[in-house]
Amino acid sequence: MDNVLRTLLDGRWADLRERTRKRLGVLEAPPPGVDRERHRDHVLRQLRVLASAGHSGVGFPVRHGGDGDFGGSVVAFEMLGFGDLSLMVKAGVQWGLFGGAVQALGTGQQHERYLREIVELDLLGCFAMTESGHGSDVQHLNTTATYDPDTGEFVVHTPDPSARKDYIGNAARDGRMAVVFAQLVTSGDRHGVHALLVPIREQDGSPRPGVTIEDCGEKAGLNGVDNGRLSFDHVRVPREALLDRYGHVAEDGTYSSPVEGANKRFFTMLGTLVRGRISVAGGALSATKKALTIAIRHGESRRQFARPDGTEVPILDYLAHQRRLLPALATTYALTFAQEELVTELHEVFGGDSDNDQRKRELESHAAGLKAVATWHATRTIQECREACGGAGYLAENELPQLKADTDVFTTFEGDNTVLLQLVAKGLLTGYRDHLGDLDALGMARFVATQLVGAVIERTPVRALLGGDLHDRTWQLKLFTDREEHVLDGLVRRLRKAGEGDAFEVFNNAQDHVLRAARTHVDRIVLEAFVAAIERCPDAATAELLDQVCDLHVLANIEADLAWFLGHGRLTPARAKSVTSAVNRLCAELRPRAGELVEAFGVPMEWITAPIAQR
Amino acid sequence: MDNVLRTLLDGRWADLRERTRKRLGVLEAPPPGVDRERHRDHVLRQLRVLASAGHSGVGFPVRHGGDGDFGGSVVAFEMLGFGDLSLMVKAGVQWGLFGGAVQALGTGQQHERYLREIVELDLLGCFAMTESGHGSDVQHLNTTATYDPDTGEFVVHTPDPSARKDYIGNAARDGRMAVVFAQLVTSGDRHGVHALLVPIREQDGSPRPGVTIEDCGEKAGLNGVDNGRLSFDHVRVPREALLDRYGHVAEDGTYSSPVEGANKRFFTMLGTLVRGRISVAGGALSATKKALTIAIRHGESRRQFARPDGTEVPILDYLAHQRRLLPALATTYALTFAQEELVTELHEVFGGDSDNDQRKRELESHAAGLKAVATWHATRTIQECREACGGAGYLAENELPQLKADTDVFTTFEGDNTVLLQLVAKGLLTGYRDHLGDLDALGMARFVATQLVGAVIERTPVRALLGGDLHDRTWQLKLFTDREEHVLDGLVRRLRKAGEGDAFEVFNNAQDHVLRAARTHVDRIVLEAFVAAIERCPDAATAELLDQVCDLHVLANIEADLAWFLGHGRLTPARAKSVTSAVNRLCAELRPRAGELVEAFGVPMEWITAPIAQR
16 A cells, blocks of 8 residues: 555656655765855765756756756755755755756747756856835845847946845855846836846856856855855946846847736746746645654654553544544645646646746746645744754754754745745736736735626535534535635725725725635645546545544644635534544544655655654 | 833743843844754853853742742743743743752752852753653553662662653753652562652763763753753662652551552652643743734834835735734733733742632642643644744744744643643542642543532523623623533533543543633633723723733633534624624724734843844
8 A cells, every 4th residue: 555655646757756765865964063164065976966966957957968857856955855955955956946047038049058068067156136115026136137229238236234135045155147027127117027047156156247146145044055245336237147038138238028017027037937936835835755754654653642452542643642643644645746736737737838827827826826835835844843852853963953044035035935925816816927926916805896897607505504414525625616606705805895995905904805716715725636546546445534634633623714715604613623533533533644744755764754753 | 111010021930021121132033053062061051050040949949049039030030931932941940940949849858959050150950850651651661769778879770761761851961969759669569650869970970970961962952951861770869869858668668658649649740741832931021022022023023015106015914814813912921920820820829828729729730731721822823923924934033933842842732732621620520639730631530420419500601602792891801700600611511521431532532622611711711811901901992901901811722612602602603703703803903903913911121133123
C-alpha cells in the first residue's frame, strides 16, 4: 500500500521526483552551527552540484540546454524543500526568478545570449523588483529607466531611498547581473513598469560604477541566501538590455507593445511570475511534510504517563496530541493534490504557447490562493510540530527550529498572503480581466457597486444540506460550494449597499469579508482536488484510507468554521456537535496509520537527521 | 493620560519596575550575530552586573542579602523580558529555580550556607528535574538517591539513559552545583521524589568524579543560556545535601516528613515551583509587548497602496492589519492585569508564612492556567507581528526573529501548556486536594464517575444572556461565567456517562473537552482582572479608553468562540454577526490610540533597536 500511496502522491512527475530524491542523496547538508558566510559558500557550491547534475535546466527550452519541462521545474524546486531550504530558495532565485524572467520577458537574442549561461551557472543573477518603499504595491515602483536617444542607452536610476531595491536574493554576494524592474520613460512619456538586465558587479565581484550594494544581513532563517539591496546612480545600459517581449523601444525612442494599456501590460508581465508563487506553495508543503514526519515519528515512540497497567503511553495515543498533528496531516494530503493539479495546469497553460486568457486568469487566481493557504498551513503546522515535540523540538539537532525559521517568510515573499487573498477575491468579484490585478482596491468597490448585477446562480437549497451522513462526499462538496457562493453573494450585496460612500472606506470596511470569500473559494478547490485524487486511486484499500484522510480534512475544516455553518443555518447545533465527535473518532482511527501516511511523503531519510525521528 | 495608563499597568510594583527599566539602560545587548559561546560569555557578564546592582536579591530573605519581596522577584524577572531574553532566562534559572529551590525546599543551615552565595553569584547552580525520559511526568523520574547508613551519605545515580537530566540551564558551562530531583530510597523503602544539592563541577570547571556533563548545543533561541545534560554514576553526597524541609533522613536512615503520603508530599514540593510558572507568563507578556510596540510603530509609518487622492495609506489603516494586531494588543492588556493579580496573590500566599491550602491550590491552578494562556498568546502574537511587518519583520535587525525564537519554548518549559491546562481542569473537576496534581489522569475519570455528584449551582437563565448591549460589561461577565459553568457541567456529565469503561480511554476521549473547560475558566478570570483594573483607574478619560480596549478583548474572544455561543443558544445568528461588526468598529476606533497604548507598556526605547520602529 505504501507504494500505491507514494505513487499517487508523486503523481504526474513521479520519475522526476524519484530522480530528485536520488540527487538529494548526493548533496551535502550545511555543517551544524555554520555561520552566515560559510553557509552562503556552502549553498553556492551545492548549487553548482545541482547545475552539473542537470537539475537546473528542467524548465528551460531544450535548445538552451534545458529539458523543456515547465511544470517539472516547479516539481524540481519543490523537492529541494526536503533538503536545505536555503539551497531551494537560492535555486529558485537563480533559475526560477532571474532565469525565468529572462525566459518569460525576454526575446530571441536575449535567450540566445543568456539562458545557457544561467542554466550552467556561468551567470548568477538577481530578480530586483521589490523596493524598500514598495513591496506589495509593485505597480508603483519608483526606480526609473529613462531612454536617452542620443546614446541609445537606458539610464537606470534610484531617485530616492524608498526606491532602493530590497531583500534581493543573490544581490549581497554572488549576483553579477540583475533583472531590474523600473518605470520606463521614453521621450518624456511613462510606459509603466518594465524589466531591464543591469550588470551589477565586475568579474572580480566589486560593484559596477554607479551601483551601490548593501547586505540585508542576518535573517530569521534562509541565511545561506545572500539577500541584499541595490541602488543605481544614473547607471547606463544599452537599449538591448530591455527585456522586450511586452514592450519595445526603437532606436529613436518610440515605444511599442503587443499589449495595449499600461495596466494590462503590467499584469501580463506580472502573470509570468505565477510559477514563483506555485513553487513557494510546493516548497512550503515539502517543509511541512518533513516537520510532520519528524513529529509523528516522535509521537509514536515518545511515551509519557502510565496507563493503569503501568505501561507508559505513546504521546500520539493522546487525543490532544492527535488533534495537533492528524488534521494537519490530512490537510497536507489535500494541499498536495491541489498543488499537483495547479502544476499540471501551469504546465499546460504556460508550458506550451497557449494564449487562453481565461485559463491564465484562473491559474493566477488559483496560484495566489494556494500559495497563501499552503504557506499559512506550513507556518501553523511546523509551529504545532515544534510544540508537539516539547523541549526536544526546541533543539537545533531535531531540525524543527530550522524548518520554522526558514519557512517563516514564505507567507510574505512572492506576494504577501493577505494581499494575495484579496487578489483572489477580486478575481471572483469581477471576472473582468482589466480589474483582475487591481491590487490597490480602489475603483473596485465603486465598480462592484455600479456594474455588478449579481448573476442568478443555481443554488443548492439549504434544506438539502441539513441532513445525511457527515462522511458523505457529495454532501461535503455541496456544503463547501454553498459556503463559497453564499459568502461571495453576501460580499457583493454588502459592497453594493455601501457603494455610495468613499470607495476606499467601503472596500476596507469589508476586508475581513473579502479575505473570507477568497479563503472559502480556495477551500472548495482544494477539496475537489482531493476527491479527484481518490477517484484516480487504483487500489481499493488505499482509496479507503484516503477516504478517511479526506473526511478528517473536511470535518476539521468545518469544525474550524462551525460558527459560520451554525450562524447561517447550514448545521444544527446537534449536528455541529457530531462534527467534533467525528473529528475525534477519525483521529483515533487514523492514529495507527499515521506512520505510513508520513512515510508515503517520501522524505529521503538521509535528510531527516533529527535524533527524535530515528528508529 | 499616558502616565495614568503606565501607572495603572505598572501597578503595585511600579517603583521596582521603574528601577528595573533604569537598570536595563545599564545592561549591554549581545553583539549582533554573536556566536553561542560568546553569547554565553556575554550573558554571564551581564548576570554579574545584575547581581552587583542588587537585582538578584529581590525575592530572597533580608538576612541572606535580599529584599524579602517575593512577588517583586517575579516582577524583576518579567522586566528583564524587555531586554535579552537569554539573560532573563539565565537569571530565572540561577535565582528563581536554583536559588528558589534551596530557599523553598531547604532549611535553616542550608539557607545560611548557600543563599547569600547564590544571590551574589559566588555559586552558580542548576535545577535538575527534567529527565530525557520524563518531562511532564516528573513524578516518575528515574534518578535515585539511595541512603547509605554506613557512610552517612546519599548515592545519586542515573540508572539508565532515559534518567539522564536534560535541558538543564546552567549545566553545560557555568553551574557548579545542581539541585537534583531523585527518587529517595532509605533502607530499601522509596519515599518519592526529593531534591538534593549535588556538586557537579570542580572549581576549575571540570566535571566532578562520577558526573557526566553534555551540552544540549544549539537551540532555536535562548542560545545565551547553557543548557546541558547531567548523568550521575554513584555520586556520593553527605546527608546534609538533602533539601529537607519536606522530608528528612536521620543518621540511621529513618525517614520522616511533615507531609503525610508520598503523593501529597510530591505535590507540596512541586507547589513551590509556582513562582517559576508565573514568571514565565510575565516574561512572555514582556516579549509580546516589545513585539507589539515594534509592529504597531511600523504599521503607523509604513505606507502601501494609494487612496483615490493619491496619498499612500499607512498599513495600520487597513482593517485586516488592525485585526492582526489590535485584538492581540487588547488581550495583552487583559493578561497584564491578570498577571498583576496573580503576582499579588503569590506575594501574599508564599511571601508570608501563610499555610492556607485552599489559597495555595487556587494559586497553583491560576498560575498553570495563566502560564498556558499567556505563552500561547505570546507565540501567536509575536508570529502575527512578524508577518505584519512583512520582509522587514524577517530581518534580524528588526528584532522580531529573535523574539520569536527566544519565546517559542515558553509554551513548553515550566510545564507543557497542554499538561498545565489539564491540571487546571482537574482542579475544577474535583476541588479535592489529593487529586489536584494527579497529572497522569488515571483514577480521575473513575473518581468523577463514582463520586462527583455535581453540585447544584445557581445559574444565569439562558434568556438573560440573549439581549442587550454587546458592550455591557455585566452581560459580558455573565456570558463568560455561564460558558465556563456550562462547559464544566457538560464535561462532568460526559465523564460520568462514560465512567463504566476503561478509565484512561474515558478521560482521553474527552481531552478536548477537558482543555476547553480549563480555557474558559482562565478566560473568565482574566476578564474579571481587566474589569477590576478599570474600576481602580483614577482618571475618567483613561477608564473610557480602557473600556474600549476591554470590549475589544471580550468581543474578539467571543468571536473566536462564536461556534460555541451559537451552538448553545447563547447568541442568535443576528447577534453573532453584530459581534463581528463590533470588533471591526472597535478596531477602527482604537486605531488612532494604538500608539499610546503600546507606549504605556513602557518598553525602554534603548532596547528597541529595530530600524522599523524608530521615528
